[in-house]
Amino acid sequence: MRLVGADDVTAAERRITGRVVRTPLLPCPELGDALRLDLWVKAENLQRTGSFKARGALNALLALVEREGPPAGLTAFSAGNHAMAVAWAGQVFGLPTVVCMPPHAVPTKIAAVRRYGGEVVLTDDLLGTCEALAAERGFYLLPPFDDPDVIAGQATVGREILADGPAPELVVVPVGGGGLISGVAAAVRAAAPTARIVGVEPVTANAVGHALRTGEAHLPVRPRSMADGLAAPFAGRHTLAHVRELVDDVVEVSEEAIGASWWELLDATKLLVEPAAAVGLAALRAGLVEVTPGARTVLVLSGGNTSPAALTALG
Amino acid sequence: MRLVGADDVTAAERRITGRVVRTPLLPCPELGDALRLDLWVKAENLQRTGSFKARGALNALLALVEREGPPAGLTAFSAGNHAMAVAWAGQVFGLPTVVCMPPHAVPTKIAAVRRYGGEVVLTDDLLGTCEALAAERGFYLLPPFDDPDVIAGQATVGREILADGPAPELVVVPVGGGGLISGVAAAVRAAAPTARIVGVEPVTANAVGHALRTGEAHLPVRPRSMADGLAAPFAGRHTLAHVRELVDDVVEVSEEAIGASWWELLDATKLLVEPAAAVGLAALRAGLVEVTPGARTVLVLSGGNTSPAALTALG
Numbered sequence: 001m002r003l004v005g006a007d008d009v010t011a012a013e014r015r016i017t018g019r020v021v022r023t024p025l026l027p028c029p030e031l032g033d034a035l036r037l038d039l040w041v042k043a044e045n046l047q048r049t050g051s052f053k054a055r056g057a058l059n060a061l062l063a064l065v066e067r068e069g070p071p072a073g074l075t076a077f078s079a080g081n082h083a084m085a086v087a088w089a090g091q092v093f094g095l096p097t098v099v100c101m102p103p104h105a106v107p108t109k110i111a112a113v114r115r116y117g118g119e120v121v122l123t124d125d126l127l128g129t130c131e132a133l134a135a136e137r138g139f140y141l142l143p144p145f146d147d148p149d150v151i152a153g154q155a156t157v158g159r160e161i162l163a164d165g166p167a168p169e170l171v172v173v174p175v176g177g178g179g180l181i182s183g184v185a186a187a188v189r190a191a192a193p194t195a196r197i198v199g200v201e202p203v204t205a206n207a208v209g210h211a212l213r214t215g216e217a218h219l220p221v222r223p224r225s226m227a228d229g230l231a232a233p234f235a236g237r238h239t240l241a242h243v244r245e246l247v248d249d250v251v252e253v254s255e256e257a258i259g260a261s262w263w264e265l266l267d268a269t270k271l272l273v274e275p276a277a278a279v280g281l282a283a284l285r286a287g288l289v290e291v292t293p294g295a296r297t298v299l300v301l302s303g304g305n306t307s308p309a310a311l312t313a314l315g
Numbered sequence: 316m317r318l319v320g321a322d323d324v325t326a327a328e329r330r331i332t333g334r335v336v337r338t339p340l341l342p343c344p345e346l347g348d349a350l351r352l353d354l355w356v357k358a359e360n361l362q363r364t365g366s367f368k369a370r371g372a373l374n375a376l377l378a379l380v381e382r383e384g385p386p387a388g389l390t391a392f393s394a395g396n397h398a399m400a401v402a403w404a405g406q407v408f409g410l411p412t413v414v415c416m417p418p419h420a421v422p423t424k425i426a427a428v429r430r431y432g433g434e435v436v437l438t439d440d441l442l443g444t445c446e447a448l449a450a451e452r453g454f455y456l457l458p459p460f461d462d463p464d465v466i467a468g469q470a471t472v473g474r475e476i477l478a479d480g481p482a483p484e485l486v487v488v489p490v491g492g493g494g495l496i497s498g499v500a501a502a503v504r505a506a507a508p509t510a511r512i513v514g515v516e517p518v519t520a521n522a523v524g525h526a527l528r529t530g531e532a533h534l535p536v537r538p539r540s541m542a543d544g545l546a547a548p549f550a551g552r553h554t555l556a557h558v559r560e561l562v563d564d565v566v567e568v569s570e571e572a573i574g575a576s577w578w579e580l581l582d583a584t585k586l587l588v589e590p591a592a593a594v595g596l597a598a599l600r601a602g603l604v605e606v607t608p609g610a611r612t613v614l615v616l617s618g619g620n621t622s623p624a625a626l627t628a629l630g
Contacts, residue, residue: 021339021341021342022339023339024336024337024338024339024358024361026336026361027336027363029363030430043339045585046339046341046584046585046586048342048344050585115345263623266587266623267622267623269361270360270361270365270586270587270588270619271361271585271586271587272581272585272586272587273585304585307582308578308581308582308626311623311626311627312626312627
């Protein structure tokens with residue numbers, strides 16, 4: 001399978017620059033001292049729609065428009081960040097968007113999709129409903145992660161990390177279906193062949209790790225984690241190929257560790273992130289990531305779609 | 316009195332660039348829609364030492380070194396952000412630093428000064444102790460706000476706002492002793508003569524507004540506010556001159572309004588700020604700032620030295 005290459009990432013940069021936030025790479029000297037690392041965070045919680053998903057969704061839509069012209073509309077299935085990103089991308093281009101969400105989706109995320117002008121269909125048959133919309137109305141079914149254009153969009157996170165300073169020696173990335181780490185690895189590996197790239201999943205939502213160990217893409221039980229953004233029930237074909245080729249290790253962290261790191265990140269970085277974004281720090285804290293003292297290290301903070309009330313509940 | 320000019324700001328930029336964080340100017344589309352403004356925030360809570368104070372302290376030290384060579388050490392009086400900024404500036408240059416803090420200073424801020432290598436003297440005679448150190452040991456007493464080099468350092472906030480997009484039509488800035496708004500106004504006014512520049516103080520800590528109304532620099536009673544970073548007991552001579560010449564209005568907000576906006580900023584921007592940084596949103600919310608619908612508006616978020624625990628207590 002062909003992996004996302006430098007030209008794909010450059011094309012994605014050209015398409016989405018100016019429409020997404022050029023998120024900052026921020027130094028974390030105090031936290032870094034405690035971990036004996038030259039620690040930085042890439043703040044994708046400050047991205048449009050509150051997560052990196054805006055990059056991949058917008059790039060996939062714009063690449064489609066270049067190839068085939070605009071679709072009649074957009075559709076997608078997601079309980080959260082991807083749903084918001086697709087609704088936003090549709091709004092940017094004035095396309096009707098129908099997002100299929102499970103009946104148990106969080107009300108605030110349903111409201112966010114509607115705020116971006118998306119129509120919400122609550123259904124247990126997520127894929128079937130989306131496929132019917134695609135077949136009957138010519139809507140483009142925008143995939144959540146397992147797509148070269150989506151991966152190339154997420155890869156712009158890696159390009160920006162490289163543009164903002166010396167090449168990192170260690171990059172730690174949250175892993176759900178694997179779209180973000182596939183993109184970041186494609187961008188970073190090309191420029192920094194010796195960089196260590198490590199993915200982190202919740203123990204209880206480990207589709208990619210499971211697939212790497214067993215060869216089976218689908219998890220045997222439904223994943224559940226406070227890091228709900230990482231609860232993909234399966235790993236993608238494209239994303240697995242990228243992880244196998246470009247990523248050094250994928251490790252797993254406990255729910256307790258995620259909660260503690262979530263709180264610590266807010267205190268240390270002044271950034272409100274969603275629990276999914278805290279898995280990287282949790283893995284470093286737990287000693288699960290092989291590190292060289294003083295290494296220039298980047299933690300990708302994947303999103304911020306949570307609320308102060310959720311934090312208060314934890315505190 | 317000569318105000319800080321373009322050359323002073325350019326010199327400050329040259330001195331401190333690369334040593335301070337180039338903080339992001341972030342769009343706030345949802346909050347902006349609610350206020351009918353094209354709203355952006357300048358995230359100085361992500362600055363080194365957690366506030367804009369790092370800019371002014373470092374510029375004042377470097378300007379002194381250019382003029383006279385390095386001092387024997389640094390000293391300053393402050394209960395909070397300026398104390399941390401001076402200790403940090405001293406650490407950057409390997410200078411001994413003694414910070415005088417009041418006995419009631421917050422333990423976490425005392426600890427932060429020590430983490431930056433500063434020695435802390437707890438005393439009620441803040442100015443006298445600092446002056447003795449300056450006289451006896453040749454330490455440089457770095458002023459908290461009423462100094463042209465400090466103001467020029469804070470002005471780099473304004474320069475960065477101008478560099479990151481079209482000139483703002485409205486800039487809203489928290490006001491304590493007036494250093495930040497003096498600098499921001501000096502930078503913004505030069506490039507955007509018609510921009511509206513508004514300062515915001517707590518009703519209960521309104522040294523600048525009091526001085527503008529009465530001509531009396533000192534407040535009659537000791538200021539107290541949850542926005543402790545703004546509780547300056549007096550306005551400066553330099554800062555008052557800048558505010559009189561360059562600022563359109565200074566308004567005052569209640570403690571209740573500050574608390575509500577503090578919480579809302581975290582929810583809407585994903586940024587943990589200190590209450591002082593929330594006064595601008597509070598003023599917009601209360602209708603205290605004259606606005607043109609759709610105006611490109613920048614809220615300066617002055618700092619982030621607070622804790623998730625403080626937020627939890629409010630929630």
